[in-house]
Amino acid sequence: MSGKIEIKKKVLSENDRIASEIREKLSRNKILTLNLVSSPGSGKTSLLERTLKQLGDKFNMAVIAGDVQTENDAERLARAGGKIVRPLLTGGACHLDARMVNRVLNEIDIDRLDILFIENVGNLVCPAGYDLGEDMKVVLISTTEGDDKPLKYPAMFRRSSVLVVNKIDLLGLSNFDPEKVKKNALAVNPEFIIMDVSCRTHEGLDRWYSWLSGAVNNKREAKMAEPKG
Amino acid sequence: MHELQVATQIIEIVQQEMESRKLAAVSAIGVRVGALSGFNPDALEFSFEAAVADTPLSETRLEIEYIPIRGECRECRHNFESDEMIIACPACGSGQLDISRGDDLEISYIEGG
Numbered sequence: 001m002s003g004k005i006e007i008k009k010k011v012l013s014e015n016d017r018i019a020s021e022i023r024e025k026l027s028r029n030k031i032l033t034l035n036l037v038s039s040p041g042s043g044k045t046s047l048l049e050r051t052l053k054q055l056g057d058k059f060n061m062a063v064i065a066g067d068v069q070t071e072n073d074a075e076r077l078a079r080a081g082g083k084i085v086r087p088l089l090t091g092g093a094c095h096l097d098a099r100m101v102n103r104v105l106n107e108i109d110i111d112r113l114d115i116l117f118i119e120n121v122g123n124l125v126c127p128a129g130y131d132l133g134e135d136m137k138v139v140l141i142s143t144t145e146g147d148d149k150p151l152k153y154p155a156m157f158r159r160s161s162v163l164v165v166n167k168i169d170l171l172g173l174s175n176f177d178p179e180k181v182k183k184n185a186l187a188v189n190p191e192f193i194i195m196d197v198s199c200r201t202h203e204g205l206d207r208w209y210s211w212l213s214g215a216v217n218n219k220r221e222a223k224m225a226e227p228k229g
Numbered sequence: 230m231h232e233l234q235v236a237t238q239i240i241e242i243v244q245q246e247m248e249s250r251k252l253a254a255v256s257a258i259g260v261r262v263g264a265l266s267g268f269n270p271d272a273l274e275f276s277f278e279a280a281v282a283d284t285p286l287s288e289t290r291l292e293i294e295y296i297p298i299r300g301e302c303r304e305c306r307h308n309f310e311s312d313e314m315i316i317a318c319p320a321c322g323s324g325q326l327d328i329s330r331g332d333d334l335e336i337s338y339i340e341g342g
Contacts, residue, residue: 004259004338007246011238011260011334094231126231128267129334154314155267158328187316187324190303 015130018098022105022133026116032212032219033116035132037156038140039149040122043166045073046199047140047208048117049080054209056081059114059216064088064104066096066121073119084108095126098133114216124153135219136161143167144174147181150188157188162195164208169198232268235334236276240286243339247285250341255289257340263296263333264312270295298331 010016026033036044048063055061062084065074074087086104088096101118110116118134120127139160141149144167150157157163163185165178178196185192193211197204243258262270270293277291297310302318303325309315317324 003342004340005246005250006338007242007259007336009242009246009336011235011242011336013242014238093234125267129231129235151314151316155265155332158265183324184316187326188314190325 012129012131015098018102019131019133022098022102023135025105026110026133027219027222029110029113030220030222031110031113031116032216033118033134035118035120035127035134035137036140037120037124037127037137037160038122038142039124039145042122042140042142042145043164043199044119044122044140045076047164047166047197048077048082048119050199050202050205051117051209051212052077052080052082054205055212056083058213060084060112061115061117062086062108062110062113063117063119064096064101064108065119066090066100068092068094068121084113090121094121094123095130096120096132097130101132115212124149124156128153128156128159135215138162138164140164140166141181143170143176143178145176147175147177148184150181150184154188157185157192160189161191162193162211165194165196166199168196168203169201232272233276233280235268235273236280239277239291239336240280240284242336243286243289244284246339252339252341254342255286255339256342257290257292258286258336259292259294259338259340261294261296261333261335261337263331264298265314265328265331266334268334294337296331296333298328300326300328300330302326 038044063077063082064086066088068090071087074085077085088104118132137160195207262268281287297312299310301308302323304323305321307318307320309319
């Protein structure tokens with residue numbers, strides 16, 4: 001037998017299938033699930049540290065802390081008051097996939113959980129292709145990076161819903177232009193919710209906390225939009 | 230270099246298709262890779278060659294179709310197509326764009342025989 005046979009099958013369909021199962025399970029329990037992505041060093045762990053401390057009395061939160069190697073981030077988050085923090089070591093892989101997340105998720109008691117944070121591997125390329133079953137991706141960029149990053153990594157910025165610009169206490173010490181990064185981000189993704197914060201000085205974090213609280217409420221009332229991408 | 234994982238996934242899916250369709254051999258695999266997929270066609274080709282060695286697909290060609298970004302300007306309704314990220318409408322310069330295509334990463338066909 002010869003000739004072309006049409007297949008039309010997504011290459012990552014197995015990942016997408018597991019991600020859908022995760023999404024269904026977490027949505028049934030009305031758990032807001034955020035996939036945090038950024039370059040290494042933009043401040044994903046710092047943002048989570050602040051959030052766990054600030055909102056620890058208000059919400060039950062769990063973190064799956066992805067890393068290529070070492071459990072340092074998970075230890076930091078546990079010290080910050082995280083009651084449920086699970087390290088997820090990829091053993092060299094440059095991103096998390098749904099199968100890895102599912103394995104760790106099965107060990108977490110999700111009964112009374114409000115928020116699940118999945119801290120992805122620091123990388124703006126590879127994690128873009130892998131749905132983890134999240135409600136949305138939160139992408140971080142810091143003022144020590146290039147303000148053209150949204151244009152350099154459009155796949156990631158397009159699939160994210162929230163942009164957190166971190167380290168604004170350092171504005172002026174580099175050529176980073178906060179207006180330019182916003183313009184570039186909105187060019188790639190006109191729907192972006194953008195917040196300026198400094199995890200070091202706490203500046204702007206109130207807006208992040210109130211956005212987060214609103215998103216938890218929306219999730220409880222199941223008003224959450226379908227994920228992007 | 231996450232393309233290696235994608236190459237492995239492609240081989241796995243094609244082998245499942247061969248089994249269910251009772252194909253003895255596959256001479257070519259057609260894959261669509263979108264400009265916004267986050268995957269690089271050259272790296273995928275390179276990874277595929279490495280991954281098929283010592284499998285029944287070692288003689289199989291990978292035919293990659295690169296899918297450009299397609300979109301429409303919200304202001305002037307101009308339709309555009311590009312291999313690279315477009316941030317302003319080529320016709321009117323507006324930044325309000327709707328991107329409709331370019332996320333693809335799929336196996337479009339296999340060629341038996």
